[in-house]
Amino acid sequence: QLQLVESGGGLVQPGGSLRLSCAASGFNLDYYAIGWFRQAPGKEREGVSCVDFRAGTTNYADSVKGRFTISRDNAKRTVYLQMNSLKPEDTAVYYCAAGAFPFKPCVLNPNEYHIWGQGTQVTVSS
Numbered sequence: 001q002l003q004l005v006e007s008g009g010g011l012v013q014p015g016g017s018l019r020l021s022c023a024a025s026g027f028n029l030d031y032y033a034i035g036w037f038r039q040a041p042g043k044e045r046e047g048v049s050c051v052d053f054r055a056g057t058t059n060y061a062d063s064v065k066g067r068f069t070i071s072r073d074n075a076k077r078t079v080y081l082q083m084n085s086l087k088p089e090d091t092a093v094y095y096c097a098a099g100a101f102p103f104k105p106c107v108l109n110p111n112e113y114h115i116w117g118q119g120t121q122v123t124v125s126s
Contacts, residue, residue, distance in 0.1 A: 002026040002115050004034075004096050009120030012086055016124070020081040022096030022117060029053040033099055033106035034079040035113055036070065038092035038122075047108025048094070051079060052101065059106055064090075086124045093119040 008020040022034060035050035049060045049070040058070050069082040079096060097113035099106065 002098075004098060004115055004117035006094065006096050006117045006120040009094060009122045011123045011125065013126050014086060014088060014124055016086050017082070017084045018086065018122060020083070020094055020096075020120060020122075022079045022081075024077045024079075024098065027098070027115070029074075029077055029098075031100055031102075032115075033101050034072070035097050035099060035106060035108065035110075036079075036081045037095045037097060037108075037110050037113075038090075039095070039119075040092040043092075045095070045110050047110060049081060050099075050106035050108060052106050053079070057105055059108060061108055083122070086122075088124045090122060091124050092122060094122050095119045 003025045005023045033052045036048040039045040051058045051070045067085045072079045096117045098115040099113035
């Protein structure tokens with residue numbers, strides 16, 4: 001069964017940090033990129049970051065560059081999103097997803113991803 005499970009969300013004050021995890025099972029990650037996306041109430045789902053699981057190449061949205069870092073642990077089949085200097089506008093449900101990008105860098109268009117996790121809530125508030 002193809003599955004992605006997110007964890008690590010929660011409530012944090014502005015300026016704080018959280019680390020999200022995305023654990024994969026049921027498929028060979030070497031052929032996929034893993035992306036992080038978020039969706040705030042009333043807004044469209046937007047791409048945050050992605051990583052090619054085999055090559056390790058990454059991509060970030062401008063809004064999170066310098067604050068968020070994506071990484072992977074091949075042995076644990078897990079992708080992480082370290083989020084620092086969090087802002088209230090980072091509040092959203094965060095999803096991880098898997099997509100195939102043969103011979104090209106991963107992109108942040110959610111329509112290019114076809115395996116999705118259930119999401120984890122991140123709330124940045126004082």
